[in-house]
Amino acid sequence: MNKIKFLGTAGGRFAVARQTRHSGGTWITIDDTNVLIDPGPGSLVRILSSKPKLNPRNLDGIILSHRHIDHSNDVNIVIEAMTNGGWDKKGVLFAPEEALKDDPVVLKYVRNYLDKVELLTEKGEYDIGTIKFETPIKHIHHGVECYGFNIFGKNTSISIITDTKYFENLESYYQNDILIINVVFYEKMRDYNHFDLKDVEKIISKNKPKLTILTHFGMGMIKEKPWRIAEKFSKKYGLKVIAANDGMEIDVDKYSK
Ligand SMILES: [Zn+2]
Numbered sequence: 001m002n003k004i005k006f007l008g009t010a011g012g013r014f015a016v017a018r019q020t021r022h023s024g025g026t027w028i029t030i031d032d033t034n035v036l037i038d039p040g041p042g043s044l045v046r047i048l049s050s051k052p053k054l055n056p057r058n059l060d061g062i063i064l065s066h067r068h069i070d071h072s073n074d075v076n077i078v079i080e081a082m083t084n085g086g087w088d089k090k091g092v093l094f095a096p097e098e099a100l101k102d103d104p105v106v107l108k109y110v111r112n113y114l115d116k117v118e119l120l121t122e123k124g125e126y127d128i129g130t131i132k133f134e135t136p137i138k139h140i141h142h143g144v145e146c147y148g149f150n151i152f153g154k155n156t157s158i159s160i161i162t163d164t165k166y167f168e169n170l171e172s173y174y175q176n177d178i179l180i181i182n183v184v185f186y187e188k189m190r191d192y193n194h195f196d197l198k199d200v201e202k203i204i205s206k207n208k209p210k211l212t213i214l215t216h217f218g219m220g221m222i223k224e225k226p227w228r229i230a231e232k233f234s235k236k237y238g239l240k241v242i243a244a245n246d247g248m249e250i251d252v253d254k255y256s257k
Helices: 013-017 043-048 075-082 197-207 219-223 226-237
Strands: 003-006 026-030 033-037 061-063 092-096 116-120 124-128 131-135 149-152 157-161 178-182 211-215 241-243 249-251
Touching (some): 003 211, 013 219, 043 075, 061 075, 092 124, 116 124, 197 226
Parallel strands (some): 033 061, 092 116, 211 241
Antiparallel strands (some): 124 131, 131 149, 149 157
């Protein structure tokens, strides 16, 4: 089965530090390739306690969208788990240069356990197992080097809009069947570099994905009950919009070609 598993759905500093929701990132299985995206705090624990079971040694690689701790905290321990403590060299890590250079979030000795480390760049195209993915544009409004993703399987296409403030035309870069959006804020904050719900509405009303999944919620969003918001958007736009829960699994094949 091709699937997306939400190990955690918390976003932003407070929801993550308080573990109001879990923050383990997203596990994607497509055409027998397993990829973990943004292993935040608790990712390994969420993987190992997942139902149905997930085995980190089955991972083919890990992708970091950016170096912020809610996206990268568990990257080192998941690399160790993927490679059987470094004994079975395998897998690829994809990360922006900034996550690897000064004040790196990926320890140097752990990098030796991997087959390869690949740098993410704007308009990059990458292969991992049978999956192809692209980083169409740098999210320059997030304070650090950050990328979103378009991921392609044989019959599957997924866009992931990771952390960013909204910018002109952003939606044109992420036009796949399934759209995952990180939405930290319920409404606009003064000092914001994240999406709020108005940004989500702008994007889904234009792109009309077959399935939209909201995730990476801050405290404000969690208080406002994301599933109610998703329901409201589904009705308003005649689209399928859902809010991710910790541990939720999506059958990707339902939304494939
Ligand atoms: Zn961030």
